Amino acid sequence: xxxxxxxxxxxxxxxxVTPARxxxxxxxxxxxxxxxxIAIAPLKNLGGDADGAVGKQFARVLSRDLDLSGYFxxxxxxxxxxxxxxxGITAADIDFVGWASIGAQELVKGGVLVEGDKVTIEARxxxxxxxxxxxxxxxxxxxxxxDVPRMAHRFADQLLEVLTGERGPFDTQIxxxxxxxxxxxxxxxxxxxxxxxxxxxxTSEQTLMVSPRWRPDNRAVLFTSWKEHWPRLFQLEMGTKxxxxxVPGKAVMQSGAWSPDGSRxxxxxxxxxxxxxxxxxxxxxxxxxxxxxxxxxxxxxxxxDGQRIAFNSERAGSPQIYVMNLDGSGLRRVSxxxxxxxxxxxxxxxxxxxxxxxxxxxxQIVVVGADGSGGKTVTSQGSNExxxxxxxxxxxxFSTTRGGARHLALTDRDGRVQRELTRGTADDSSPAxxxxxxx
Amino acid sequence: xxxxxxxTTVVALCVLAVxxxxxxxxxxxxxxxxxxxxxxxxxxLAGSSLSRAQKGLRPEEDGILKDVHFGYDSAEIDAxxxxxxxxxxxxxxxxxxxxxxxxxxxxxxxxxxxxxxxGAKRAKMVKDSLVGQGIAVDRVSxxxxxxxxxxxxxxxxxxxxxxxxxxxxxxx
Numbered sequence: 001x002x003x004x005x006x007x008x009x010x011x012x013x014x015x016x017v018t019p020a021r022x023x024x025x026x027x028x029x030x031x032x033x034x035x036x037x038i039a040i041a042p043l044k045n046l047g048g049d050a051d052g053a054v055g056k057q058f059a060r061v062l063s064r065d066l067d068l069s070g071y072f073x074x075x076x077x078x079x080x081x082x083x084x085x086x087x088g089i090t091a092a093d094i095d096f097v098g099w100a101s102i103g104a105q106e107l108v109k110g111g112v113l114v115e116g117d118k119v120t121i122e123a124r125x126x127x128x129x130x131x132x133x134x135x136x137x138x139x140x141x142x143x144x145x146x147d148v149p150r151m152a153h154r155f156a157d158q159l160l161e162v163l164t165g166e167r168g169p170f171d172t173q174i175x176x177x178x179x180x181x182x183x184x185x186x187x188x189x190x191x192x193x194x195x196x197x198x199x200x201x202x203t204s205e206q207t208l209m210v211s212p213r214w215r216p217d218n219r220a221v222l223f224t225s226w227k228e229h230w231p232r233l234f235q236l237e238m239g240t241k242x243x244x245x246x247v248p249g250k251a252v253m254q255s256g257a258w259s260p261d262g263s264r265x266x267x268x269x270x271x272x273x274x275x276x277x278x279x280x281x282x283x284x285x286x287x288x289x290x291x292x293x294x295x296x297x298x299x300x301x302x303x304x305d306g307q308r309i310a311f312n313s314e315r316a317g318s319p320q321i322y323v324m325n326l327d328g329s330g331l332r333r334v335s336x337x338x339x340x341x342x343x344x345x346x347x348x349x350x351x352x353x354x355x356x357x358x359x360x361x362x363x364q365i366v367v368v369g370a371d372g373s374g375g376k377t378v379t380s381q382g383s384n385e386x387x388x389x390x391x392x393x394x395x396x397x398f399s400t401t402r403g404g405a406r407h408l409a410l411t412d413r414d415g416r417v418q419r420e421l422t423r424g425t426a427d428d429s430s431p432a433x434x435x436x437x438x439x
Numbered sequence: 440x441x442x443x444x445x446x447t448t449v450v451a452l453c454v455l456a457v458x459x460x461x462x463x464x465x466x467x468x469x470x471x472x473x474x475x476x477x478x479x480x481x482x483x484l485a486g487s488s489l490s491r492a493q494k495g496l497r498p499e500e501d502g503i504l505k506d507v508h509f510g511y512d513s514a515e516i517d518a519x520x521x522x523x524x525x526x527x528x529x530x531x532x533x534x535x536x537x538x539x540x541x542x543x544x545x546x547x548x549x550x551x552x553x554x555x556x557x558g559a560k561r562a563k564m565v566k567d568s569l570v571g572q573g574i575a576v577d578r579v580s581x582x583x584x585x586x587x588x589x590x591x592x593x594x595x596x597x598x599x600x601x602x603x604x605x606x607x608x609x610x611x
Contacts, residue, residue, distance in 0.1 A: 185492050185588055208489060208587050210551050224555075226489055230582055231555065254555040254583075268552065273563020273581065275556040296556035312553060318512075319553055340512070342550040356550050361594060363550065385550050430551060 031070035031394070031412045036163070038066060039075040039104035039128075041084045043121060048114030052085070054148055055112045058121060061152035061195045062108065065170040068194065068410060069160060070417030075104045084109070089124070096131045104128050106163075108155075110138065117144050121151050125159055136162045149195035154439065169390035170194045173434040174397060175202070175212045175221050176408065180426040187429075189223060189236060192408065192422060199422060203236060203243060211255045214434045216262045221432070222246050224255055233267065247284035255299060259306050266290070266300035266309060277311055279326065290328055303346050303370070310334070310344040310353050310370075321355050323370065337366045337375035343386055346370065348435075349393030352413055354378075356385045356398075365398055367413050378415030388433045397421070399429040487608050488542055488588040498588050504530060504539070504607035507565055508600060512549065514560035516568060524565070527607060528572045541565050542606040543583040546599035547592070551585060558583030565605040580610075 040063045043055030059077075066072045081098040088094055089109045099107050110123030125137040137158045141151050153171035160168030177187040178199060187209050190199035203209070205227055212223040215235075222235045228245075233256045235246040247253060252270040259265070264287065265280040277300045279287040291297040295315035302309055303323070308330075310323045321335035321344045335341035338357030345354045353370050356363040362383025368375035382402025389396055393413070400409040400420075407428045408421040422428050485491065488498040500506060505523040507516060516524065531537060543558030562581035570576050591598040 183492075184495060187587075206493060208492075208584070210555075210585070210587065226584075252559075254559075255552050268556070270556070270559045270583070273560050273566075275559060296553070296560060298556045299550075299552040314556075319549075342553040358548070361548070 031414070031417045035073065036071055036105060037073045037075055037103050038106040038108070039080065039099055039102070040066070040077075040108045041080065041082070041110075042077075043110045043112040043123065044084055044087075044089050046111040046113045049112050054114055054119055054121075054145065055084070057148050058110075058112065058123070058152045058155075059108075061149045062156050065153060065156035065168065065194055066159070068170075068417070068419050068421075069156070069168060070412065070419075071160070071164060075102060079103075089122075091126065091131060091133050094126060094131075096126075096128050099126075099128045108138075108159075114145075119143055119145055119148055119151075121148070123155055125162070134162060149193065150437070150439075153194060166392050166394055169392045169395050169433070171437050172391060173218070173437065174199075174388075174408065174431050175214060175434070176399075176428055176431040177209055177212060177223075178426055178428045180424070180428070182426075187427075189221065190428070192431075194421075197422075198424065199428065202238075202241065205243060209234075211430055213257050213432050215258050216260055216435055218434050218437060222256050222258065222265075224253065231270075233265075247280060249284065257301055259302055260304055261306055266302065268298045268300060277309070288328070290324070290326075299343055301344050301346050304348050304350045310346050312342050312344060312355075321353065321368075323353070332372065334368055334370065334372035335366070335375075336368060336372050337377060338364075341366070345387045345389055345396075347389045347393040347413070348391050352393065354387035354389065354396055354413075356387065362401065365396065365411065367396075367415075376415065378411050378413070379418070381418075384409070386430050388431050390433050391436045397431045397433050399431060484609055484611075487540065487582075488544070488584060488606060492588060498544075498590050499606065500590050500601065502607060503609065506604040506606050509561055509603040509605075511546070511599070511603065512557065513603075514557065514564045516564060524568060528569060528574065531569065531574050531578070536611065538578045538580075538610040540580045540582060540608045540610055542588075542608060543581065543585075544588065544590075544602055544604050544606060545586045546602040547586050547589065547594065548599060549586065551587070554585035555583050558585045561603075561605050 040059045042059045049055055063074050067074050079102045082095050089111050107126040107128050113120040120142045122140040123138045124133045126133045156170045157168035174192040176190050178190045179187055181188050189202040191202050192199040207227045209223050209225040212221045220235050220237050224231050225234045230252045231254055233246040233253045234243055236243050254268040256265050256267045267278050268275050269278050275296045275298050277290045277297050279290055281287050293315050297313045299312040300309050307326050312319055313322055318340055319342050320333050321341050322333050324331040340358035341355050343356040352367050354367050357366045363385050364377050365379045365384050365387045366375055366377050382400045384398050384400045387396045387398045395412050399406050405425045408431050410419040411417055485499040485502050504527045507520045507524055541562040543562035545554035545558050566579045566581050569579055589602045
């Protein structure tokens with residue numbers, strides 16, 4: 001194609017779309033549509049990033065986040081016409097016709113300044129057809145070199161907020177258990193973030209541990225460990241990596257969950273072969289026994305209002321999901337899809353509950369209204385367990401066996417996005433999604 | 440729950456004894472009757488499934504005492520399994536000083552936390568049966584490992600059935 005013909009084609013494309021601002025909040029289609037073409041240029045070196053490593057890292061992390069979100073088609077960087085290092089980064093200097101000609105509807109461009117360990121990034125989102133930037137996304141941010149992935153995640157989260165009406169979930173952390181240490185069936189706690197290939201190990205307990213959950217301030221993780229022979233609750237301080245008993249005493253505890261305000265705990269306590277759910281205060285003292293039934297009651301999870309809980313009980317003869325008020329009243333079954341249902345997780349938005357339902361030889365993830373309405377199975381391949389909601393209440397992380405060893409995967413509340421997150425031959429399980437991180 | 444206190448005390452005393460004597464204790468093999476374990480020796484003390492995993496060993500299947508198996512999502516002891524249980528009861532009667540821990544295990548077809556509850560139920564069911572047949576309650580403790588320490592990891596009926604079990608660990 002000659003440059004003249006390319007220009008004509010590009011102009012025709014530009015004229016074909018609305019000349020005013022083409023993108024309006026909430027206008028783009030839902031996750032899974034992969035409908036929205038976006039180009040992400042490596043950041044221009046404004047000093048100190050001579051090899052372009054920081055600028056490329058930002059673009060790589062941002063591209064992965066936007067791909068995972070399911071809303072976007074990431075324009076192949078090999079088709080870029082503009083040289084990111086020699087071209088301008090303001091609306092007046094950008095070749096919008098060129099970007100339109102390679103199919104970009106939106107464009108991320110910016111610059112990076114590196115001074116020692118200090119990194120300053122200014123990135124902007126541009127509406128290609130309208131030839132202007134979208135001021136709600138992007139601004140100048142500074143941090144250390146190690147903060148660059150988080151700068152990209154925050155940019156992705158802002159971008160999703162402007163384009164979809166809901167802030168993105170990527171500037172967060174995932175805690176999980178994994179056998180990656182190579183010690184057979186023993187598990188340790190690991191941390192994974194959306195810029196990593198592999199989780200990093202947090203503990204060296206050399207025992208069994210399951211069911212990690214974040215404290216709402218993101219500064220500690222509780223988990224169940226066999227460190228002192230019987231399963232009991234421990235916590236890991238994220239700052240010091242110190243592990244200590246969370247609830248004192250000799251009671252056997254199989255799982256726990258901090259209340260949304262961090263002041264109380266729901267725990268599963270086993271006594272004489274039966275498990276019931278208890279509400280504890282910060283010191284571990286029992287405030288109230290919430291269930292008292294011969295059938296096993298396990299896996300308590302809080303509603304975001306801190307006034308209701310969901311849990312798993314086999315009181316009806318098979319495991320099902322129930323909700324009830326924190327005073328024990330208002331018991332109601334909400335699992336309507338499936339006849340063997342476990343591992344509930346209440347969305348931080350309050351409107352949905354996810355759980356694992358037995359189907360065929362394995363489990364699938366179901367999302368149902370918190371009132372039991374409108375159940376929908378959101379996974380189909382492999383066996384899928386342990387759903388955990390993103391703080392946006394839109395995405396879910398879970399463990400899956402699809403394609404081999406158990407690893408982490410992502411879906412959304414409608415099941416339209418399906419993405420694999422971790423790889424390898426070890427068993428990655430029990431993912432828990434943190435709250436949003438403070439900058 | 441009183442088991443834990445006693446167990447902890449016993450362990451603490453053992454540690455103290457070793458520390459005071461200044462040399463590690465060595466278990467005598469084959470001294471029948473001497474320790475009330477019928478000349479069990481070290482080969483009978485395979486250790487808990489967790490301690491074995493910590494040494495890089497697979498969980499033990501059918502030690503001196505036989506595993507009791509369960510149906511899917513069940514904590515009921517079937518008639519066929521009662522024969523195995525009866526053999527275990529006989530051994531426990533012959534070895535009155537032996538203490539045991541019952542490990543509840545599950546197959547992979549349940550989620551992690553649900554299976555912890557199910558494993559606890561299985562162990563308790565076997566304990567109740569032993570006590571009902573005259574075994575002193577303070578000789579039997581229970582623990583659940585859910586589906587965390589499977590004997591095998593294939594997704595097949597045979598493997599699932601092997602993993603749905605209460606395993607007997609001789610503590611002394």
